[in-house]
Structure formats: structure tokens, C-alpha cells
Amino acid sequence: MKAAVVAAAAAVLAGGASAHSHRHAHKALFQKRSLNDTEVCVPTCTTIYSTIYGEETWIQPPPKSTEAPVPVPVITTTPEPEPVVVPTTTTTEPAIVPTPIPQICPTPGTYTFPATTIVVTETTTVCAASTTEVPSGTHTLGGVTTVVETATEIVCPYATTEVENGVVTSVIKTTTFVCPSAGTYTIAPITTVVPSVTTVVVPVVTTYCPGTYTAPAVVTTITETNVVVYCPFTSSEIPAPTPQAVTPKPQAAPEPAPAPAPAPEKPKAVAPPPASTPAKGKGSVGGGKLGGKGKHWAMTYTPFRPDGHCKTYSEVDADVKIIASKNFEALRIYSTDCDTLPNVGAAAEKYGLRLIIGLFVGSPGCDNGNPTIAQQISALKEWKKWHLVDLCVVGNEALFNGYCSVQQLADLIVHTKKELGSAGYTGPYTTTDVLSAFEAGDMSPVCNVIDVVSANVHAYFNYQTTPGQAGKFVRSQLDAVSKICGGKPSYCMETGWPTSGVCNGAACAGVPQQKEAIASIEQEIGQSVVFFSFRDDPWKNPGACNCERSWGSDKAFGY
Numbered sequence: 001m002k003a004a005v006v007a008a009a010a011a012v013l014a015g016g017a018s019a020h021s022h023r024h025a026h027k028a029l030f031q032k033r034s035l036n037d038t039e040v041c042v043p044t045c046t047t048i049y050s051t052i053y054g055e056e057t058w059i060q061p062p063p064k065s066t067e068a069p070v071p072v073p074v075i076t077t078t079p080e081p082e083p084v085v086v087p088t089t090t091t092t093e094p095a096i097v098p099t100p101i102p103q104i105c106p107t108p109g110t111y112t113f114p115a116t117t118i119v120v121t122e123t124t125t126v127c128a129a130s131t132t133e134v135p136s137g138t139h140t141l142g143g144v145t146t147v148v149e150t151a152t153e154i155v156c157p158y159a160t161t162e163v164e165n166g167v168v169t170s171v172i173k174t175t176t177f178v179c180p181s182a183g184t185y186t187i188a189p190i191t192t193v194v195p196s197v198t199t200v201v202v203p204v205v206t207t208y209c210p211g212t213y214t215a216p217a218v219v220t221t222i223t224e225t226n227v228v229v230y231c232p233f234t235s236s237e238i239p240a241p242t243p244q245a246v247t248p249k250p251q252a253a254p255e256p257a258p259a260p261a262p263a264p265e266k267p268k269a270v271a272p273p274p275a276s277t278p279a280k281g282k283g284s285v286g287g288g289k290l291g292g293k294g295k296h297w298a299m300t301y302t303p304f305r306p307d308g309h310c311k312t313y314s315e316v317d318a319d320v321k322i323i324a325s326k327n328f329e330a331l332r333i334y335s336t337d338c339d340t341l342p343n344v345g346a347a348a349e350k351y352g353l354r355l356i357i358g359l360f361v362g363s364p365g366c367d368n369g370n371p372t373i374a375q376q377i378s379a380l381k382e383w384k385k386w387h388l389v390d391l392c393v394v395g396n397e398a399l400f401n402g403y404c405s406v407q408q409l410a411d412l413i414v415h416t417k418k419e420l421g422s423a424g425y426t427g428p429y430t431t432t433d434v435l436s437a438f439e440a441g442d443m444s445p446v447c448n449v450i451d452v453v454s455a456n457v458h459a460y461f462n463y464q465t466t467p468g469q470a471g472k473f474v475r476s477q478l479d480a481v482s483k484i485c486g487g488k489p490s491y492c493m494e495t496g497w498p499t500s501g502v503c504n505g506a507a508c509a510g511v512p513q514q515k516e517a518i519a520s521i522e523q524e525i526g527q528s529v530v531f532f533s534f535r536d537d538p539w540k541n542p543g544a545c546n547c548e549r550s551w552g553s554d555k556a557f558g559y
Helices: 027-035 313-325 340-351 371-383 406-422 435-439 467-484 511-528
Strands: 002-005 046-053 088-091 101-105 109-113 116-120 124-134 137-141 144-148 152-164 167-179 183-187 190-194 198-208 211-215 218-222 227-231 298-300 330-332 354-359 389-396 429-433 453-456 490-495 529-531
Touching (some): 101 109, 137 198, 144 152, 152 183, 190 198, 218 227, 340 354, 340 371, 354 371, 371 406, 406 429, 429 490, 435 453, 435 467, 453 467, 467 511, 511 529
Parallel strands (some): 046 088, 330 354, 354 389, 389 429, 429 453, 453 490, 490 529
Antiparallel strands (some): 046 167, 101 227, 116 211, 137 190, 144 183, 152 167, 152 198
């Protein structure tokens, strides 16, 4: 059985661009934090639990027939400290929420799936599930990781499981977590023991905001037998009484890959006034002082080991040395965790590489008061090696994931400019998202406060694009986002091709396909893109495309 994933997309290769849903969004960056069990609350912390029981929500393999089998999850247990009050339990009816709809295609042919709409009338939190493959042994997974700068009390939901009479039920618990001092605390991870390599199902908290969610009508051609197609809900439209994002805010659920749909009408380009430090040169792809001298400008880099734990400085140094040896000129980093600034910064300076720094915006949202954002800004101000920095990227697909509204993101960029400017940074700013997020509405608030416009473009998620057409596809997308922001210079902050995963129409994953795609991108637009990624990421959830772990470019670049 093979699984395919279908979402709304527009596919135009030459003379236009495609709006596409994106599998990645770097939720995995915070998923990694949920797998990191090196720092947990000290024994003097106190937890107070309340519980909400929900329906069983395990992810299961695609069915081998039209009858879905009963899922058999890996049974896990959660060690819990003794509560200081008697826990309260509330049983709730299963909520109707916009989770992807599985459709079974038993034979080859053309299938039409009608549009489906679900209205969520109030903010709904449910237990979803995430999967991760682990080797034999004892593993600590899941939980909620938070960083506090002082003694504080945190109230947050987390997902776990309970077993009664052999029945495993997903559970959302709310805990009041009292931490006595500054530090990083992981709340209620799950411990599981497996005898061999096993795909473990981990419950996660997923929250949907009020709105109208639509799974667009999809027509797709299936060439194999017994294919399961997942039609995800990709939009949410509801008048918001306050400037809050109204798209769903999943915390760790696997993301779908896109497939064809009619192209939405593109908003008119807005000609914004110049930002504080405008890049030189005329619009479209590249221009100004950014970009590479040759075919290799930059590579994404996250300092995580295959198990999701942080690399040491010597490991980071060895990685950066390899990247520099392949004639890359810069590294893109996403956040400040895992000692990224001191370790990656020192290695970059040692081997003559520049940095594209990042401010990661996740599920807590885009508000300037978000403690995670404040912590990252504080770390950057303390580090302040601006002589290494070419560009600051505020947010990675924060609009697409519903973490920010356009105005909230613009306000955050202005706030970041003020904070980093006070510490001496005078370089350019941008944010990066997928084209569909840029086309979803009026982007002028963001366009007005960035110096260059950036997008994440992965041609693999356009069903019409072969590996050899990847470069032209990336260029077409960057041309489109440049026009939306009045002709500002455009750059790609992520592009690449996976070495394993399901076929998405003409876009198939594989080692030779990756080499062909990267060669196409190098030839067409290599001086203006950041390649994704340095190594495979085994700690990530494989995702519906079964490709999330396999974007490492070592085979294509020969290191």
C-alpha cells in the first residue's frame, strides 16, 4: 500500500508560479525539543494535574484493503510526580475538527474528491498523534519543553496516554508547573521500551481556532493499486474580532504535501516604501549585496544529532568545515537553541562563512511578549557578532502555520529591528514563507518593513515538476513573491529534494532524482538560494509524504 497526500496547489512552471502547501514549516525544530530529554525539571518543581479524556487518536499504517484495520499502538507509560492536589477529570464528546480525510483508491484511474467544509465554533484542543522511529531500548519522547528566565508558574496542556482493561486512550492533561529558577524544563515526557526498531506513536496536543476549514475539491490520477489519498483542510475563513490568526495551530501533527487545484487569484502587487536598509539592485530574483558569487550561496544548518540531541562544538566544527569545502559562502540558522550562536558562529568565522540568522516563531504565537521570542532576541543581543551576519530572518512560515497574522508579523519585525538595532545590528531583514501565504491576502504591512522578500520553495511538492525542472520552478516562485512586494529582490531560504518518500505525480524522491534537482537549481538560480539541508534528520516525524527525514544533500554535493 502506498500513501499519497493531496492539498490545494496551483501549478505554473514557466511564466508564472505555484501556490503550494508546505510539509515542513520547521515544526520539526520544536518537535526536536519534545524529543530532547537532556534537560528536565529539577525535583523541587511541583505539578498539579487536571485531565480531559478524548477519543483514541492513534495514527496507523495505510490499510491494505478498503476496510481499515484496528490500530495496535505501542503502549507507553508516563512517569508522573505525586500531585499536590486531587486531580480532576472531565469526559468530553469527541470533537469534530479538520483533520485530513483518508480516501482509498483501490485501482488505477482518475478520482474526484468533493470539497468538504467543517465549521469550528470555539477553540478546540484535541489529542492527535505523531510517529517516530526509534531503535531498540528505552526512549523518552514527547512532553512539552519550555524555557523560563526566572522562577515562574506555567499552566499548559500536554498529551499522554492511559491504559484501562487493555484499552489505550489518548488524554490531554493540564498541569500547573512551578519552577523555582531560570532554566529549560520538559513537562511530562513519555517513556517507552521497545525490543527492536519500532515506529512509536506519541500523543500530541493540537489546537484548532474558530473558523471555517475547507478541504478543496481535488482531481487526481492514480497509477497504482490500493493508494490512500489524504485530503487536508487548508483554509480557515472567519471574521476575527481581534487581530488573531484564525488558521489552525497544530503543535506537532504531521504535515501534508500538496497536489493540484485551481490557482487562486493573485492579489495586486503593493509598492511599499523603502525599508530601513534597502538592498541595492532591481527586483525579481537576487540583486543587491546578498547572494553568492557562484552556484552555491548558502546551506541550512541545525546542530542536532540523529537522535535529536544537541551536537558538541567539535561536531559542529567538523560539519561547518565540510560545508565550507564545497564552496558554500553562508549558513542559514533558524533559532538560538542548542548553543547555535556560539558554536556555529565560531565555526563559521573559523572557516570564512557568513551567517543568515533566524528568529523562530512557533505555536505560542507571534506576540512580542512571547517568552520564547524574547529569549531568542536576548541571546542575539548578547552574542552580537554582527560582522558575520548577512541577513536576519524573522519567522519561518509563521503565516502558513497560523502562528501570526500579517499585521502581527509586521509588528514583530519592527520590534526585532528596534531590539537588535539597539545592540548594533544594521543589516537587512526579511521573513520567509510559502507562496500561498503571500497570495492569501494583503501583504503590504510585511512588505513595508522588510528589505528583501524571501520564500521557501520545494519543487517536490508540485506534482507537475520533474527533478530536472526544479530550478525553473524555484525561479518562477521567487518572481511571484517579488511582484507581490512591489519588485523587491527575492531570495529562496529553503530549497532541495528528498532522497526517499512517496511519488507526488511527476515528482519522485530518490538519490538520482535529488542530484538532478539540485543540479537544475544550481544552474538556474544557485547564487540566490539556501539549500535544504546538510544531513538527513532521523529524529523528525517522517510525515505523510514519508520524506521529512531525507532531505540531506550529502550525496548530491559529495560529502
